[in-house]
């Protein structure tokens with residue numbers, strides 16, 4: 001069994017990004033700049049956004065954090081997005097989700113200029129991803145594909161079973177792995193909460209991607225010998241062993257499943273760090289105008 005080290009791989013990629021930023025600056029260019037909009041004070045969102053800002057500092061990007069109160073009217077958020085769309089200093093930006101209930105999430109996402117949508121959530125980027133065009137790919141699927149590529153894991157002709165159908169992980173990773181390219185060329189099955197007998201399907205898989213946010217869901221009896229198992233779950237559960245009072249729990253019962261695998265990602269230290277680094281890669285692409293010219 002090979003443990004896929006997302007933390008180490010993400011650290012390597014950060015060094016590559018930092019080297020590229022130095023090259024841009026040495027050539028007289030401006031440093032890439034990522035902005036994040038945070039509405040309200042949700043604990044998990046706060047910590048995700050703080051990590052994103054810290055990541056920017058580490059690779060030499062500029063960053064801005066725009067904090068808006070929980071009761072911000074929808075129109076005020078749309079106005080903030082419109083300003084970021086036209087601000088030439090900002091190469092890319094994200095609006096941290098979830099948003100408070102009185103704000104229509106999709107309306108906000110649709111108001112983002114696709115050429116600055118480094119989350120890859122705008123329908124234009126999602127559509128371009130589906131048909132294999134250059135686009136900003138959402139960070140978690142992009143991170144999974146990057147890890148698969150860097151570990152030289154064969155995907156062509158393999159059966160990939162994805163558990164979860166979210167717009168930001170399940171659906172886009174299904175589209176990416178079905179593309180006619182490498183990594184890709186998979187036969188893809190997408191399972192979800194209405195799929196009867198998920199185990200019958202996972203037992204036919206070469207690659208299993210668990211992305212439904214149900215801690216410990218994928219157990220040993222559901223995994224064939226030699227499978228590649230990618231755990232996207234990051235449920236925050238209470239813990240008295242950590243300073244924060246929380247720890248992250250994946251969708252895979254790691255202890256039981258790992259001995260059966262050819263490759264497996266841990267939680268933490270697997271897909272999470274790769275998701276964070278994908279946002280940096282998208283911001284670099286935005287700054288270099290690689291996607292939209």
Ligand code: GUN
Pocket residue numbers: 094095096097098119139
């Ligand atoms: N909330 C949880 N994950 C994400 C993410 O990748 N981007 C944004 N904008 N919000 C999130």
